[in-house]
Amino acid sequence: MLDFAIFAVTFVIILVVAVLYLYPVSHCNACSSHITVPSHIMAFCSLRDGNLQDIVDRGSLHEFLVGLHQEFGSVASFWFGGRPVVSLGSVNQLRQHINPNHTTDSFETILKSLLGYQSGMGGGTNESVIRKKVYESAINNMLKNNFSVMLKxxxxxxxxxxxxxxxxxxxxxxxxxxxxxxxxxxLALGERFRDDVAVISFRKNHDAIWSEIGKGYLDGSLEKSSSRKAHYEKALSEMESVLLSVAKERKPQRTQTVFIDTLLQSSLTERQIVEDCMVFTLAGCVITANLCIWALHFLSTSEEVQDKLYQEMEDVLGSEPVSLDKIPQLKYCQQVLNETVRTAKLTPVAARLQELEGKVDQHVIPKETLVIYALGVVLQDSDTWSIPYRFDPDRFEEESAKKSFCLLGFSGSQTCPELRFAYTVATVLLSTLVRQLKLHKLEGQVMEVRSELVSTPKDETWITVSRRH
Incomplete structure (x- = not known):
């Protein structure tokens, strides 16, 4: 096994391990012998370790995939331990990849596996479809009934x-x-969290869970530190207890005001309700926060984009606050957020299991192969995006850009529910902020990215603000 270097591996590597954990393959050697994709494996790598050390050396799975596709092209494979993994790194290849597993969201599936949640993950297609519909309905009802809370x-x-x-x-x-x-x-749990003390307590446990989640899958470091393990388990237990308490408190109300209410009125079990609330609150907070952080950072670098956004807000909203029915009319705001997701590589990696044998170009992908969507690579591929490292919301005026973005799952019906929620919060923030304030970058500030399950700035991001009028 690799030595202590593995202990420094970043969280995003756990994404691969989690999917392998969910979908173990019993015929790995037979599977690998039929893969025709160019493969990256060093001569000194053992079958047990594969390219794990290469990923560690690169600093993240995303950075490893960048190098992999630069060397081997848009379809490449590597080894995670003794398991072959295929990575797709261009829009054209992703368009060809046919995978019937559309009933679950890959982000949700991975997060549940990292938390050790299994309910509903093996219950068949019908159960998965029903649960997904309940989850999405809960988000829709929540936004409709609580938009004024968000605005406040x-x-x-x-x-x-x-x-x-x-x-x-x-x-x-x-x-x-x-x-x-x-x-x-x-919006998810109701009036109890109008109290800042409750929010602060919730955030403490949220941060403890997110910082530790999944490490034991790879290196067992959580198991080797009794204090860390106790801290993580205490935070997870406390957060689940809070969610269960909220569920019991709200169930007699028979309303569908906040997220948990819709789950309570469904056929989900108590355990499934707690799990879905955990997933939404964890992922919803992290994705929403980082979408907003990156959006304001990029806006602070371009007065022109701010002014154009301001003009759209004035034209569509006038002096009125934004409303849920007006959001679809804010086309340029949508372009700004799309470009934020693209430029920041907000979610740089997704993973799917190849449930049936498939083919991309001339390459065969056997059944039960793990297929990585190298979204961070695709989002900055110069064949798809002109001047890919430049923040340019105008690129989404082009129909081809919209179609590519939709294909990647960042817009349209396949959008991750938590990202769709984050877009709504970010739109409310931008529509309120840019009509009152101008954003200014700090000279000399260097933004470095930590490419994990969600891309975040490595250090705190600072701006200054001034009144627009």
């Missing part, structure tokens, strides 16, 4: 920023994670 939380933050002197440095990470946490807890 955003207005409180913008009001706070308006009081800052123009020279004050504003930490985007701290403020926007707080915004996401307040929004998600109040």
């Amino acid at each position: 939380v955003v207005e409180e933050l913008v009001g706070k920023w308006k009081s800052f002197p123009e020279t004050q440095h504003t930490p985007l990470g701290a403020h926007l994670l707080g915004l996401a946490m307040k929004t998600v807890t109040q």
Whole structure:
């Protein structure tokens, strides 16, 4: 086994392990012998370790995939231990990849496996479809019934920023994670989380879970540290207890006001309700916070984009606050958020199991092969996006860009539910913020990315603000 270097592996590698854990293959050697995809495996790699050390050396799975596709092209394979993995790194190859597993969201599946949740994951297609519909209905009802709550939380933050002197440095990470946490807890779990003390307690456990999740799958380091394991298990237990308490508290109400209410009125078991609430609150907070952080960072670098966004808000909304029915009319705002997701590589990797034998170009992908969608590579592929490293919302005026983005699962019917929620929060934030304030970048600030399950800035991101009028 690899030595201590494995202990430094980043969280995103766990994504691969989690899917392998969910879908063990009994005929690995037979499977690998039929793969015709160019393979990257060093001569000194043992069958047990495969390219794991290469991934560690690169610093993240995303960075490893960037190098892999640069060397071997848009279809490549590598070895995760004794398991062959195929990676697709261009829009054309992803378009060809046919996989019938459309009943579950890959992000949700991976997160549940990392948490050790199994309910509903092996119950067949019908159960998965029903559960997915309940989950999406819960989000739709939540947004419809609580839009004013979201708007109030955003207005409180913008009001706070308006009081800052123009020279004050504003930490985007701290403020926007707080915004996401307040929004998600109040809309998902109800009035209990209007109390800041409840939100702070929830955030403490949320952060403890997210920082540790999944490490034991790879190196067993959590098992080797009794204090870390106790801290993680305590946080997970406390968070589940809170969710269960909220469920019991709200069940007699027979309403469908917040996220958990819709789950309670469905046929889901108590355990499934707790699990789905855990997934939404964990993923919803992290995706929402980072979408907002990256959006404001990129806006702070372009006064032109800010002014264009401001003009759209004035034309569509006038002096009125944004409303749920007006959001679809904010086309340029949608382009800004799309370009934020693309430029930041917000979710750089997805994974699917090849349930039936398939083919991409001339390459055969056997049944039960793990297929990686190298989204971080595809989102900055110069064959698909002109000047890919430039933040340019205007690129999404082109129909080809919209189609490519939809194909990748970032828009349209296949959009991750948590990302769809995050887009709504971010739209409310931008529509409120840019009509009152201008954003300014800090000179000399260097943004480095930590490419994990969700891409985040490595360090705190700072801006300054000034009044627009």
